[in-house]
Amino acid sequence: MNRKLVSLIKTDLNITFGLSSLAYNIRKGKRIVPMAIIALAVLSLFPSYIFVVRALGSFYDAFRQIGQQSFFLHVGFMSAQLIVLVFGFMYVMSKYYFSNDLPHLVPLPIKPSHIIGSKFVSLMVSEYLTSLPIILPFIIIYGTRGNEGITYWLISILAVITLPLLPLVISSILIMIFMKYTNIKGKKDLIRTISAVVFIALIIFVQLKLNQWTTQSIIDSEDFMFNLARDANLLLTSAGIMYPPAMWGALALSKGFSVQGVFNLFLFIGSGLVGFALMMILAEKIFFDGLIGNIEVSASKGRGKKLDSSSVLKTGNPIITMAKKEILMIIKTPVYLMNSVGGVVILPILLVISMVTGGESYEPMKEMILQSREILILGSIGAIGSFGVLNALGATTFSREGTNMWIQRTLPIDPRVQVIGRTLPSVALQVVGGVLLIGGIFFIVPLKIFEIIIILVLGITASVPLTMIGMTIDIIRPMLEWTNPQQAMKQNLNVLISMAIGTLFMVGAAFLGYLLLPDYGLFVVLGLFVIIIVLSTVFIYKLLVNLVKTKFMDME
Amino acid sequence: MLKIEGLSKSYNKGEIKAVDNISLEVKKGEIFGFLGPNGAGKTTTIKMIVGLLKPDEGEVVLDGINVWDEPMKAKERISYVPDNPEIYDRLSGVEYLNFIGDMYGIRTEVRIKKIDYYSEIFKINDSLGDIISSYSHGMKQKLVLTAALMTDPDLFILDEPMVGLDPKSSFNLKEIMREMCDEGKSVFFSTHVMEVAEKLCDRIAIINNGKIIAMGSMEELRRSAKEKESLENIFLELTDNE
Numbered sequence: 001m002n003r004k005l006v007s008l009i010k011t012d013l014n015i016t017f018g019l020s021s022l023a024y025n026i027r028k029g030k031r032i033v034p035m036a037i038i039a040l041a042v043l044s045l046f047p048s049y050i051f052v053v054r055a056l057g058s059f060y061d062a063f064r065q066i067g068q069q070s071f072f073l074h075v076g077f078m079s080a081q082l083i084v085l086v087f088g089f090m091y092v093m094s095k096y097y098f099s100n101d102l103p104h105l106v107p108l109p110i111k112p113s114h115i116i117g118s119k120f121v122s123l124m125v126s127e128y129l130t131s132l133p134i135i136l137p138f139i140i141i142y143g144t145r146g147n148e149g150i151t152y153w154l155i156s157i158l159a160v161i162t163l164p165l166l167p168l169v170i171s172s173i174l175i176m177i178f179m180k181y182t183n184i185k186g187k188k189d190l191i192r193t194i195s196a197v198v199f200i201a202l203i204i205f206v207q208l209k210l211n212q213w214t215t216q217s218i219i220d221s222e223d224f225m226f227n228l229a230r231d232a233n234l235l236l237t238s239a240g241i242m243y244p245p246a247m248w249g250a251l252a253l254s255k256g257f258s259v260q261g262v263f264n265l266f267l268f269i270g271s272g273l274v275g276f277a278l279m280m281i282l283a284e285k286i287f288f289d290g291l292i293g294n295i296e297v298s299a300s301k302g303r304g305k306k307l308d309s310s311s312v313l314k315t316g317n318p319i320i321t322m323a324k325k326e327i328l329m330i331i332k333t334p335v336y337l338m339n340s341v342g343g344v345v346i347l348p349i350l351l352v353i354s355m356v357t358g359g360e361s362y363e364p365m366k367e368m369i370l371q372s373r374e375i376l377i378l379g380s381i382g383a384i385g386s387f388g389v390l391n392a393l394g395a396t397t398f399s400r401e402g403t404n405m406w407i408q409r410t411l412p413i414d415p416r417v418q419v420i421g422r423t424l425p426s427v428a429l430q431v432v433g434g435v436l437l438i439g440g441i442f443f444i445v446p447l448k449i450f451e452i453i454i455i456l457v458l459g460i461t462a463s464v465p466l467t468m469i470g471m472t473i474d475i476i477r478p479m480l481e482w483t484n485p486q487q488a489m490k491q492n493l494n495v496l497i498s499m500a501i502g503t504l505f506m507v508g509a510a511f512l513g514y515l516l517l518p519d520y521g522l523f524v525v526l527g528l529f530v531i532i533i534v535l536s537t538v539f540i541y542k543l544l545v546n547l548v549k550t551k552f553m554d555m556e
Numbered sequence: 557m558l559k560i561e562g563l564s565k566s567y568n569k570g571e572i573k574a575v576d577n578i579s580l581e582v583k584k585g586e587i588f589g590f591l592g593p594n595g596a597g598k599t600t601t602i603k604m605i606v607g608l609l610k611p612d613e614g615e616v617v618l619d620g621i622n623v624w625d626e627p628m629k630a631k632e633r634i635s636y637v638p639d640n641p642e643i644y645d646r647l648s649g650v651e652y653l654n655f656i657g658d659m660y661g662i663r664t665e666v667r668i669k670k671i672d673y674y675s676e677i678f679k680i681n682d683s684l685g686d687i688i689s690s691y692s693h694g695m696k697q698k699l700v701l702t703a704a705l706m707t708d709p710d711l712f713i714l715d716e717p718m719v720g721l722d723p724k725s726s727f728n729l730k731e732i733m734r735e736m737c738d739e740g741k742s743v744f745f746s747t748h749v750m751e752v753a754e755k756l757c758d759r760i761a762i763i764n765n766g767k768i769i770a771m772g773s774m775e776e777l778r779r780s781a782k783e784k785e786s787l788e789n790i791f792l793e794l795t796d797n798e
Contacts, residue, residue, distance in 0.1 A: 309668045309671055309672050310668055312650045312654075312684075312685075313650065313653065313654060313657070313664060313667050313668050313671060314654065314664055315657065315658065315662070315663060315664045315667065316654070316658045317658070318658050318659055318661070321654070321655055321658035321659070322659075325644070325647070325651070325655050328646065328647055328651060329644060329646050329647070332646035332647075332687075333646055403642040404642055404643060404644055406608055406636075406638060406642070407643065407644075407656075409607060409608055410606045410607060410608060410631060410634075410636045411631060411656065411659040411660070412627075412628050412631035412632040412659065412660060413659050414628065417659075552607075552627075553607065553610055553624065553627065554610055555608075556609060556610075
């Protein structure tokens, strides 16, 4: 391989995963305690993971009973590749177009395809962290329960290694084309963010619609039961039309070392390699077109219009100013906007899409919801509250400062201003998410005005302590050294940790509600929730103010 | 105005003494230059004064206020300009200035007057509406300077302020520093440019390997050195001997 490319790959892997700084910290005995805490946090997720894997075992048994176990593998490949694809869009966008190293790389005598190639390798490694936990249980369950031979295991190694290749190639190609044609002067970031959200919503819509059609067409078929008995791959091949590569992967494994198996393995790996080659050719042709506008130092050479200072320079309340600054930074950084708004908006959108496209299949769900309005109200409050951690704004608020943290630490900013000012943007987002969710619920069942008020007020206030939990984690271990805003948000473990703690908090509240609801009714449970929310907000707020005060002094 | 006593900071569990028991005093109305070769401990000292790095030992006192015990009170009176102007790239110049203004609680009229004045001097008034990511390094530096000066600090601390500035702005900054001191305020800055220190500073401290090896006015430094012609010679002689 080209030496330049090898060097680029090595450097990019080093930067992306902070290998040198990790080695330095270990050598110097620094950050061992935080690293141990992270390791413990990751390990604590294992019991729930084992639980999911066990549930998958029964899923396999169900397919085996109808002789369609190959479909089980297909579900695994499909889920893993789909998730790699969806994450791929966001990773590719920030890695190829918003990394801080790009302004240094572009002037060097390096081919565009080499830059993309090196970044692609880092992304592949990142995507293994996503794909392996999903695909491995499927492969292991299928292999062990079906007593598969050595060929199965050998092929599965190949399949697992190449699994993220094609979805990542697809997202790379689509993003490169997308960035080339949205490289419009002016409101570039806004255009890109809106189009990206529409794009993801469209993909989900198409996916759900296809899913509905194929399921319907298989079941509607007059000879369904007969065909099912006759063809062990019926479910697989019918569903495989949606996304053939997942079918190729599943067939490669289930058919083993037969003509069909080898052929499908060839298709599975070959399609990825051909796609990769195509991506490299495309990178040569269009990568810089989308990139240059992105990193070019645009207009400001002092030729701008002179501002009327009395109209633009205005005094504001420090809390509002802090919140405004946060909101501006989020809106103007597409990666932040997509990740935060995405987390909040996707749920209502999915609800609406599934209701619109789902047709009769969602009738039982509607019935269930209609039967228990109390659960609907409590569930909606929980959903809006959960946006407080899902939007990731609290858990990354200090990390997002990155190298600008010196500004916050040298200005005379009261810790209370820091805490309240940084909580408000998250709350504002919950208002948007809450309204959208209420809109989504209207597709299932109309709500009364007082129900809407209860859901919105309690949901939004419940999100305050949850946002603050994230902020507490983030001030304890802020991730300030990043080269790409994506790292501050998507690759920030604080988000995961705050989600785990937030889930515990919500599960606790939900459990209380579950215990009290049958005997005491909705309003007692709501009253209890208000008490929990107020007490936890006061407690976490005080803790957070003290932490900001001390950590701002102790940080190095 | 500023009193530093027994200030120390080490890294790597005490292996490297970045700043080793330094003491100095910056008087009211004084421009104090802080000189030293790369890695001597200049930035570490400055960071300990402005609250970015907690000292292992010693104290920093500003007009009787211990900077680390009462950080809010101290920060209200200090403005800091770092060597590398890393600021919010996605905000416009005006948005950044308004942010800083609100955090210092600067009234609108004062804010308008100060920003109009300093942005005119640094010739960035036509760019204030632009997003900061479109600024050059020098323009960012000028924006940070404008923001810092807008707060009318009692103590103005600058880390290598002349790096990245064009000659005209550099000259203007020196003038501003002098004016500030005439008004009874103090300036503390680090630099590599000997000429600047020689011509501008009332007193100078030379730091090497974390220790102050010489301190005083130009005259006092000259008296204690063999090579008396210029500050550059004095500096080279002192730092080479270490």
